Amino acid sequence: MxxxxxxxxxxxxxxxxxxxxxxxxxxxxxxxxxxxxxxxxxxxxxxxxxxxxxxxxxxxxxxxxxxxxxxxxxxESNPNLIQFMDIQNFPQDIDVSEGAVLAFEQPSGEPMPGIIREVQGHSVKVDFNHPxxxxxxxxxxxxxxxxxxxxxx
The missing domain is CATH 3.10.50.40 (Chitinase A; domain 3)
Incomplete structure (x- = not known):
């Protein structure tokens, strides 16, 4: 054994x-x-x-x-984990460009990485799926x- x-x-x-x-x-x-x-x-x-x-x-x-x-x-990629956010909600010193990975705070206080997939005007597409x-x-x-x-x- x-x-x-x-x-x-x-x-x-x-x-x-x-x-x-x-x-x-x-x-x-x-x-x-x-x-x-x-x-x-x-x-x-x-x-x-x-x-x-x-x-x-x-x-x-x-x-x-x-x-x-x-x-x-x-x-598989879950469409429910892709969200659109207003660019005004991001601090000005943060790089909000396509491909950037940012840490977002969950309601529990735990960080969750999100990948910036697209920026169009004020709309930022953030993907919270595993990369x-x-x-x-x-x-x-x-x-x-x-x-x-x-x-x-």
Whole structure:
């Protein structure tokens, strides 16, 4: 049974280097670029079930490359998360240009990133979807370490 704990299972916390690529081959994100591994927590819905399935059974040192459709990666783009705001509502010292990522405060006080998609006159189109929503993503993962919570019997 102890051998089972040396691989990724349903409740593991996995530290891994991850590189995310789009279909055109461009790198969308990479933990290697900033030198800080990603923490992936399984079993708490912080990542998709499809991503968890790809990780299950991997061991420290394992490397894997796989592709997930948008729905299994970061979800489809949700039109309800695209909002139009008046440019007057933005502080004057903020760069409100297409492609800029700004932090907006949610009612709970938590920050939420929004991407400026378009500026037309006084209207600013802000997209609160994950930046990779709607994209098929290729994942390159290398497992660095696995934290296993205490097993309860």
């Amino acid at each position: 102890s051998g089972e704990l040396s691989c990724v299972h349903e409740q593991a916390r996995v530290y891994a280097h991850m590189t995310l690529m789009l279909d055109d081959g461009s790198v969308a994100d990479s933990s290697r670029a900033n030198g800080k591994p990603a923490l992936i927590e399984l079993g708490n819905e912080s990542v998709s079930a499809a991503l968890e399935q790809q990780l299950l059974g991997m061991k420290v040192g394992d490397k894997k490359t796989f592709k997930l459709a948008a729905n299994d990666a970061f979800g 990779l929503a709607g994209h098929t993503v290729t994942f390159e993962i290398e497992v660095l370490s696995i934290d296993n919570p205490p097993q309860t019997h």
